[in-house]
Amino acid sequence: KAGVTQTPRYLIKTRGQQVTLSCSPISGHRSVSWYQQTPGQGLQFLFEYFSETQRNKGNFPGRFSGRQFSNSRSEMNVSTLELGDSALYLCASSSTGPGYEQYFGPGTRLTVT
Amino acid sequence: GENVEQHPSTLSVQEGDSAVIKCTYSDSASNYFPWYKQELGKRPQLIIDIRSNVGEKKDQRIAVTLNKTAKHFSLHITETQPEDSAVYFCAASIRNNRLAFGKGNQVVVIP
Numbered sequence: 001k002a003g004v005t006q007t008p009r010y011l012i013k014t015r016g017q018q019v020t021l022s023c024s025p026i027s028g029h030r031s032v033s034w035y036q037q038t039p040g041q042g043l044q045f046l047f048e049y050f051s052e053t054q055r056n057k058g059n060f061p062g063r064f065s066g067r068q069f070s071n072s073r074s075e076m077n078v079s080t081l082e083l084g085d086s087a088l089y090l091c092a093s094s095s096t097g098p099g100y101e102q103y104f105g106p107g108t109r110l111t112v113t
Numbered sequence: 114g115e116n117v118e119q120h121p122s123t124l125s126v127q128e129g130d131s132a133v134i135k136c137t138y139s140d141s142a143s144n145y146f147p148w149y150k151q152e153l154g155k156r157p158q159l160i161i162d163i164r165s166n167v168g169e170k171k172d173q174r175i176a177v178t179l180n181k182t183a184k185h186f187s188l189h190i191t192e193t194q195p196e197d198s199a200v201y202f203c204a205a206s207i208r209n210n211r212l213a214f215g216k217g218n219q220v221v222v223i224p
Binding site: 033035041042043045048055056090097098099100101102103104105106107 | 144145147149155156157158159162202204206209210211212213214215216217
């Protein structure tokens with residue numbers, strides 16, 4: 001099976017702009033979780049989608065949002081970008097949810113200037 | 114609580130020696146404990162996991178042990194090789210079927 005894919009791999013944006021990141025899960029996986037990875041904070045949970053519904057949400061401001069499509073592909077949107085949003089954004093897919101085997105994509109490196 | 118803590122933050126070992134990384138968790142309801150390996154510039158890779166109904170699981174040179182009473186679990190790497198150098202993340206399932214991650218351990222294998 002093909003692994004989890006994410007696009008784009010790299011992004012450079014300026015403060016105030018918005019950005020949309022995409023994640024395609026492993027075929028047959030219905031759960032997609034998003035994480036923010038920074039050197040000081042490790043992996044911080046953003047949210048999880050399952051069958052087009054947001055099941056879980058982490059402690060991030062409302063500027064961070066997401067959605068999932070009927071084919072399980074997911075998008076994450078960040079509006080009004082801030083410098084502190086610079087990070088590696090990882091998505092992970094699972095057949096049933098994060099409490100089971102979860103596989104990560106390569107990530108999108110977002111740099112906000 | 115949802116805290117998962119890893120110790121030590123950095124571990125250097127001689128090639129061929131064993132490495133042990135310990136994680137503690139706070140949620141007594143946690144029942145799934147995966148370990149991920151992340152090499153520089155690459156994605157986290159699931160290397161081994163354990164569920165709360167077993168105390169130990171082994172896969173070739175790596176093993177994970179779980180002590181539910183003490184709320185800690187450990188990753189053991191035997192006969193370390195240079196390719197074992199990476200950051201290792203532990204995680205624990207928490208409420209609402211989520212995973213809480215530790216901040217990672219840098220393991221350096223010295224040839």
